Amino acid sequence: MRVIAGSAGGIRLAVPKRGVRPTMDRVKAAIFSSLGDAVAGASVLDLFAGSGALGIEALSRGAASAMFVEEDRQSAKIIERNLAKTKLKGRVRQQDVFDFLRHAADEEPFQVIFADPPYEKTKYGESCTAKLLTNEALPRLLKSAGVFVLERRPNETLAEMKLWRIARQKTYGATDVLFLSAISN
Numbered sequence: 001m002r003v004i005a006g007s008a009g010g011i012r013l014a015v016p017k018r019g020v021r022p023t024m025d026r027v028k029a030a031i032f033s034s035l036g037d038a039v040a041g042a043s044v045l046d047l048f049a050g051s052g053a054l055g056i057e058a059l060s061r062g063a064a065s066a067m068f069v070e071e072d073r074q075s076a077k078i079i080e081r082n083l084a085k086t087k088l089k090g091r092v093r094q095q096d097v098f099d100f101l102r103h104a105a106d107e108e109p110f111q112v113i114f115a116d117p118p119y120e121k122t123k124y125g126e127s128c129t130a131k132l133l134t135n136e137a138l139p140r141l142l143k144s145a146g147v148f149v150l151e152r153r154p155n156e157t158l159a160e161m162k163l164w165r166i167a168r169q170k171t172y173g174a175t176d177v178l179f180l181s182a183i184s185n
Helices: 025-038 053-060 073-086 097-102 128-133
Strands: 043-047 065-070 091-094 110-115 142-152 164-172 175-182
Touching (some): 025 053, 025 110, 025 164, 025 175, 043 053, 053 065, 053 073, 053 110, 065 073, 073 091
Parallel strands (some): 043 065, 043 110, 065 091, 110 142
Antiparallel strands (some): 142 175, 164 175
């Protein structure tokens, strides 16, 4: 896995040995192609950050700031190493994503939010995708013209969405990418 473009283009990123399903380079390239100029100067939130590849790609392409939220300690350390390797700056929070969302009221809203949650269900039997899409704090973390980019399993059924509107949806092999805007914004 590598940074595709920008100031850190071509630099290989370390990937945690367990517990992550990194976004393939071609999917990452398609996501950033779709986002276009929305990344330049943006504040970015990378949820379920894993190796930090999405947030680091955004920083490399000119994002003003990035926050990475990752529960796994080994993965959080790898994000910090990847930031150092690429000479990019970002804030890494080693924290459960849903705990972060419960306590994120003081955070400034972001222009781009990435989420690549585990395809498996949470420890309470819920789908991470469903839990994200029904979380009322998440839309408040997105600026009014912002975009929420969510990766999920292609055959995963979406319940009725009351908080989000799908602006674009594209499938790349085993990954479905949703570009969402908040309905309340």
